[in-house]
Amino acid sequence: MNEIVYQYWLLSNEDISYSKKVKLIDYFYDSYNLYTSQKSALLNSGLLDEKTIDKFLFNRSKYDLQKEYEKFTHTPFSFSTVEGKAFPEKLMNIYDTPYGFYYLGNLPDFSNCVSIVGARRCSAYGKKIAHELGRELGKAGFTVISGMARGVDSYGHKGCLEGGGNTVAVLGCGCDVIYPPENHLLYEEIAKNGAVLSEYQLGTNPVAMNFPRRNRIVSALSDIVIVVEAREKSGSLITADFALEQGKDIYVVPGRVGDSLSSGCNKLISQGAGVIWDINQFINEISDLCGKTPENIVVKKKKSMMDLEPELLQVYNYFDLYPKSLSTVLEESGMDYLQLLSQVLALERKGLLAEAFKNNYIKQG
Known part of the structure; x- marks a missing residue:
């Protein structure tokens, strides 16, 4: 039987904790050896207590390897494990390395x-x-x-x-x-x-x-x-x-x-x-x-303010990257409310200001 079937069995197994799976693979070398191991070998590993081993062996005896794997292949998901070549090397030497993971989509090479x-x-x-x-x-x-x-x-x-x-x-x-x-x-x-x-x-x-x-x-x-x-x-x-x-x-x-x-x-x-x-x-x-x-490297050029009318540029400069209220700008600028609101709306249409929440604006440029 294909080794991938045994990997799927171990990945989907819920009798063994996430943190113990990699340790068991280190001890038994691969999921096939773990699947075919006897109770004495499991006890000798020192990784599982007897109660967990008995439950593990009982559920293993009822598990239909081919049928369960076949069911999984009809889902849109894939999986990767430490036993496979596609498993990210970046995960291999960290604390609590995962035995594997499920995924949807296409894995990148995880560089950069x-x-x-x-x-x-x-x-x-x-x-x-x-x-x-x-x-x-x-x-x-x-x-x-x-x-x-x-x-x-x-x-x-x-x-x-x-x-x-x-x-x-x-x-x-x-x-x-x-x-x-x-x-x-x-x-x-x-x-x-x-x-x-x-x-x-x-x-x-x-x-x-x-x-x-x-x-x-x-x-x-x-x-x-x-x-x-x-x-x-x-x-x-x-x-x-x-x-x-x-x-x-x-x-x-x-x-x-x-x-x-x-x-x-x-x-x-x-x-x-x-x-x-x-x-x-x-x-x-x-x-x-x-x-x-x-x-x-492709970097975005900053929006130029050179084409802004002086009145708009003046209002724009009263704002920053944190939300600022119209009432605060009114105090700072001494402008008429309707005049300020008109300029703010013009800057918003140009994509240079955005309303973070009611009557509070932030710079976008």
Whole structure:
């Protein structure tokens, strides 16, 4: 029988914990030997207790290898394990190496990968920066890795897709479970232009304990980890911790002192993380780290303000990359309200301002 059938059996096996599967392969050499092993050999491995072994052997005796694998081949999903040649080398030597994962789409070669992570409840500024970073990285030929969560993750994926790049989503639930549910279209787009993957069994619900664990895979598949916005205690900092353990470079988007969404990022800066102060400069810098030549790099030219009428340029300069209210600008500028509103709407039509929330605007240029 084909060895892939035994690999699928072990990957889908729920009697053995995720962390024990690779250890068992190290001991028994491959899934075929594990499948045909006797109780005495399993006990001698010292990896499983007798109760677990009895349950494992009982369920194994009822498992129809060929039938179960055949059922899986009629799904749109694929899988990769440490026993196969396609398994990413970046996952082989990390803490708690996954035995394998399911995926939908086409796996990249995982060279030149950058992860974008950050707050789910991010600010309008965080969304904008995550989207721009994703787009420019995609244009420059990088693969963007993230977790398809609400907020920064989603905007990083969307930006990469807009830039024509490949992106990979590492889920904290089964590969066939779309979470959050509003990301249904994004899930489909990622599968068409990259891959959605998960070490969890198909059908696994998104429970809180799964997400910190999956973060080690996000960082491991990446060469560089970017944190856009993060509170002092957040999942993004867990990803950063994994990245440090794995020897990856970490960059952060700095934020305002006292802003809770920036406290985690600013703390990482104090610990020596790189700072993204200009996206084009950052792309060029990491291209050197990843061995990409300047010819590979395509960067977006900044919008020119030279063609703006002086009145519009004056109003534009009152705003910044953080939401600013019309009432604040009224005080600063001394302008008439209707005159200011007219100029703001004109700048919005030109794509130079965007309304972050009611009567609060941010720069887009």
